[in-house]
Amino acid sequence: GCVALSNAWQPVKNNQTLRRCMEYAATFDLTMFVNAQDASLASGACVHEGAVATRLGLPSIPEAAETIAVVTHILLAEQTGIRLHFSQISSGISAKLIGEAQQRGLAVTADVAIHQLLLTEGNIDQYNSLSHCMPPLRSVSDRQSLRSALTAGTFQAITSDHRPHENAAKARPFVETEPGIAGIETLLPLSLRLVDEGVLSLPAMVKCLTAGPDSVLGQSSKGLMVGEKADVVVFGTENTWQLEAAALISSGKNTPFLGETMKGAVAATIQGGALKYEA
Template sequence: MRIPSTPSIAHQPLALVNGRLFDGETFSGAHGGVLILDGAILDLGPEIAPKNLPSHARVIDCGGDVIAPGLIDMRAFVGEPGAEHRETIATATAAAAAGGVTTILARPDTNPPVDEPAVVDFLLRRARDTGRVRLIPSAALTHGLRGEEIAEIGLLQQAGALAFSDGAESISNARVFRRVLSYARDFDALVIHYAEDRDLSAEGVMNEGEFASRLGLSGIPREAEAIMLDRDIRLVALTGARYHAALVTTTLSLEIIARAKAAGLPVTCAVSINHLTLNESDIGDYRTFLKLAPPLRHEDERRALVKALASGLIDIIVSDHNPQDVETKRLPFAEAENGAIGLETMLSAGLRLVNAGELSLQRLIGAMTLRPAEILGLPQGRLKIGAPADLIRFDPEEPYVVDPANLHSRCKNTPFDEARMEGRVKLTLVAGETAFEAE
């Protein structure tokens, strides 16, 4: 350890000691600590203990809690610009910090959409001025998210957009999407696409099947997702562009992703924490907070998604954070808006899978940290000397009950309302600075 010997507030080392180190690559519970200096990890391991630290170091005893990289969420709606009544960058990043999320990839389907460099610049400045965690803009693939005219991907990338998506919209025109992929390939840009055949999903409001019939609701077939995803993968093979499926929710989609990866195509995919931990039966008596897009699927599909995540076929977990206000959720199920908040509960919900023996803690953390960092080309998401000190401390066994009134998001449409959870985040650091600390 090489630590400046002269005490300085500006360069005071911070040490997290007496913890269990977990990441998605190297550490799976080793006892030790992390030493931080000037916003980066200076050293880590079992030798990071109070007896080995200089007197001027600030020391936090983690009491056996987990020390892990901060989570990276690749799908979240942050409200600004144009939907500040649903969420703002300030409230979204406060929720993220409380949930252990240190980097957010913001969706581009705002008002106006993120289809001009000026909007990218606005988001970066607002995040700098009001955000508690890192916020990275994703920009639109097409102007106005209309799926017709390709956006200026090169200029948007220069302005600071790290990925490109039309948010919750699918580009139905195959010719346009081929051109999008070809254009993105020339800039080595990541294309994130929400795969759904809108003609096939039509007026559906939940997963098609027996349960939808019993509730008297129109269904969305699994094929609506699979048909569009299969088309996308064929166009990726044609163009060679980097492609990320925003959300996969069915075994049909898993088969398509498996074939694409076996063929060596540059394809990755995500699953939302909701589809991993909930199923269509949880909708119960028309619970609109569980009306999502894509819809919650059958329990067999949920289990298949968990297995695919455990095997590495599914790359990452996202919150799919989508705040909706009371006026759009307190409606008959068919009329309510899609979406649920998730930044603050993503980790705790994921720990349900760990506690059930369906997933290892290391794999869960890797799917929320290292793998999204690799896909986005970020230096965060790992416990490694020289990496940014975006870190979290949490107790995976501490129980609590989700109280919407205590959540930091502006809207309270959580699918885990009054649910019993385990896994309380106690400390969130961004570049070594405290973004959240539990009281």
């Protein structure tokens, strides 16, 4: 049955309506997934409010667009007792607010997209539309704060935030391009960069891609228990390869990591005890 609900990137604008939704969700023990963004502050904009946006002359989204939404949802969650999950957090202040809510004992979880942990607003320089994403890439300070929050356990999951687009969607003037990065095929090697850079241990990284997401939905991770049907991904951590558009299976090749050397790759996928993929 249904285990969660969300309005994704179409936020509920009326807080009374939002509170009622939370009350109903709490009654049925559902988790509410939230993409935290104040629509009025983000309307018509496409990048983080900062020096890069000013230099490029691009309409920008202030950090407050996210933090205001985070605070609102946390306060209402505290009143209603709902389980609340924040998706694709991008700002350091938001991570701090979520961590404080968790310390108060609220049932609040969160995830962060892998590109937010590796890139910054500087990656949109030269109007690089492959780095146009939503929420926008933010400052170096924000990236460091997100990494620190990940290490501290504020984030239960790392996501690909996979949003594939055809080439034409990224070939227009920056403001008119579609936001999003195709990320599912690079999630593993990019997450392994966090291990190499000392942000996470290998077991902690694996947890953020497996048991962590399970815990958000209150599901018990099967792990490798004897007698359970095997849902297993076998991967190597040392093999290197070049990320080329032609090698991507996804019809969307829109990633700013094209041309970079990747380290680590999936060797096999087993689902329900059956081999589904082998490199």
